[in-house]
Amino acid sequence: MNLIRPGFLFLQRRVRPEFSLADLLGGGAGVVRHDEWVALAPHLGREVVLEAADIPVFEVVTPGQARPRAELAALFGEARIDRLVDAGLLIGDHAEHQPLRAREQALRETAWWGPAALAQVFGSWRDVDVEADESRDGGRSWKEMIGTHGPPPPEAPELRPRTSWQALPMPGRSALGALLETRSTCRNFDRSHPLPLADASTILHRVFGAQATQTVAPDVVALKKNSPSGGGLHPVEAFVLVQDVDGLAPGLYHYHGVAHALVPLRLLEEDAIAPLAGELVAGQSWFANAPVLVLMAARFQRTFWKYRQHAKAWRVILLDAGHLSQNFQLAATELGYGAFVTAAINDDCAERLFELDGISTGAIAVCGFGRRSDSAANIEFDPLGKAVR
Ligand SMILES: Cc1cc2nc3c(=O)[nH]c(=O)nc-3n(C[C@H](O)[C@H](O)[C@H](O)COP(=O)(O)O)c2cc1C
Structure with a gap:
């Protein structure tokens, strides 16, 4: 099997808070924070958490030139390469990866600007039910939102003192x-x-x-x-x-x-x-x-x-x-x-x-x-x- 790196691959260093009973019992706040690398690739449309040692793999494999899997396994270890292939972050020429290759090709041929492709694909929803979510979690009232976030920015910004403003005539009536x-x-x-x-x-x-x-x-x-x-x-x-x-x-x-x-x-x-x-x-x-x-x-x-x-x-x-x-x-x-x-x-x-x-x-x-x-x-x-x- 030969492998390539996807043409669009973004890495984010992110802090993920997680509930921890052990921390709570030990007198802490019950939340531990994981600092982790996350890979965002539009051909996948879902996040993949990486190990720091995965990152050098993407320096060796390029989007344009396929490398044999065995060669990469010898450099980085079988388990690591197989995990990245399974996650779809290394794209193979095997049948299972055909849909990923097609999406990868479509991204290239459509001539996307990478960050926009990321926003379009990762902003996409599946199986979201706004009404069910609201009735489960309770709709957020204005009052609750103010309680959590403080008041919103004002309805119209005032950039200079009012004394300097030029009042305008109101428009006439029209269809x-x-x-x-x-x-x-x-x-x-x-x-x-x-x-x-x-x-x-x-x-x-x-x-x-x-x-x-x-x-x-x-x-x-x-x-x-x-x-x-x-x-x-x-x-x-x-x-x-x-x-x-x-x-x-x-x-x-x-x-x-x-x-x-x-x-x-x-x-x-x-x-x-x-x-x-x-x-x-x-x-x-x-x-x-x-x-x-x-x-x-x-x-x-x-x-x-x-x-x-x-x-x-x-x-x-x-x-x-x-x-x-x-x-x-x-x-x-x-x-x-x-x-x-x-x-x-x-x-x-x-x-x-x-x-x-x-x-x-x-x-x-x-x-x-x-x-x-x-x-x-x-x-x-x-x-x-x-x-x-
Ligand atoms: C881009 C866009 C997305 C919107 N999405 C929703 C929505 O998901 N659900 C909804 O009830 N109203 C939605 N609205 C309607 C707005 O809530 C509404 O335009 C706003 O409250 C102002 O009210 P008006 O359109 O009656 O003047 C959307 C409006 C825009 C322009």
């Missing part, structure tokens, strides 16, 4: 101003009857649809959308989970923004889709109930084609998703619907449902919309009292 005031996150959906297809279609077109296309170079088609996009590449795609839309079979779709068409990926019974919606939005039942959910997933490869291993490229993609989510809320609000965006999603579920590898294309956030329910069982923030019910 845009009124629309913006009407938007507020919806956490209570009315599912008594299906959504009209025309409304879902309008929202998808306004937010994710190409308003125009232009061939700017051979094989390069620029899209004009209703929101800006770093590098003009519009890498964020809409993957739609339909629960209840008139004339649309419940299921999973990709929205083709140029053709303005839904591409069915997997059609499902309505009762089969509800648990998937719940898993997708990490158990947040107040969002899972929306008749339409839209996963915003980035084709990182498209933006990184231009901005290769670029320190700002990932940031630009997240900003793109932010613009899209605001447009989504505005487009839904204009039609009288409630909408939301959440980043608290199980990326693993998103990627499984919509067949994404998480590296060349990965989940960013989920938006959803629907009719607002009359009853506000879940908390909403509408101090202006303008949300349309």
Whole structure:
């Protein structure tokens, strides 16, 4: 077997506190602190605790040039090399490591900037249930948080004495101003009857649809959308989970923004889709109930084609998703619907449902919309009292 080191490998020196009965019985605080090395490699997506003596192995093995396992075992000992292979930190050419090699290759070919790859992959959730966690641990009230952390930074920073401030005239009334005031996150959906297809279609077109296309170079088609996009590449795609839309079979779709068409990926019974919606939005039942959910997933490869291993490229993609989510809320609000965006999603579920590898294309956030329910069982923030019910 030949072994390589992964192209992206970050080491963190970390202090891990651990409960210790012996320490407690000996008159201590009952907590011992372990100082340890942790390896973070995006092709793995999970942390691996290292021994200090593992680190020199990574000086000898390079990403580009494979070394025979036997040679490394002779240098560092069989047990150490086998442990690093089992952990996936040394990648072999054997069948078992095929998925790791594929992820490693995808990371390289997608032209990720290493720290961004780390944040994207390690920020990914699997099997998180926000609502269950909150009911188990108790939601944290403002008061509790202030008790633990002190008050938050003030709502608006004051950088100079007030006497120096220049007061500004208030804006006049406008249709845009009124629309913006009407938007507020919806956490209570009315599912008594299906959504009209025309409304879902309008929202998808306004937010994710190409308003125009232009061939700017051979094989390069620029899209004009209703929101800006770093590098003009519009890498964020809409993957739609339909629960209840008139004339649309419940299921999973990709929205083709140029053709303005839904591409069915997997059609499902309505009762089969509800648990998937719940898993997708990490158990947040107040969002899972929306008749339409839209996963915003980035084709990182498209933006990184231009901005290769670029320190700002990932940031630009997240900003793109932010613009899209605001447009989504505005487009839904204009039609009288409630909408939301959440980043608290199980990326693993998103990627499984919509067949994404998480590296060349990965989940960013989920938006959803629907009719607002009359009853506000879940908390909403509408101090202006303008949300349309
Ligand atoms: C990126 C992003 C992520 C959010 N994630 C959640 C979430 O996970 N759960 C939730 O209930 N609300 C979520 N929200 C909604 C915010 O709580 C909400 O926007 C905020 O409280 C302000 O209220 P408003 O949108 O009604 O003005 C998110 C908002 C944004 C912009």
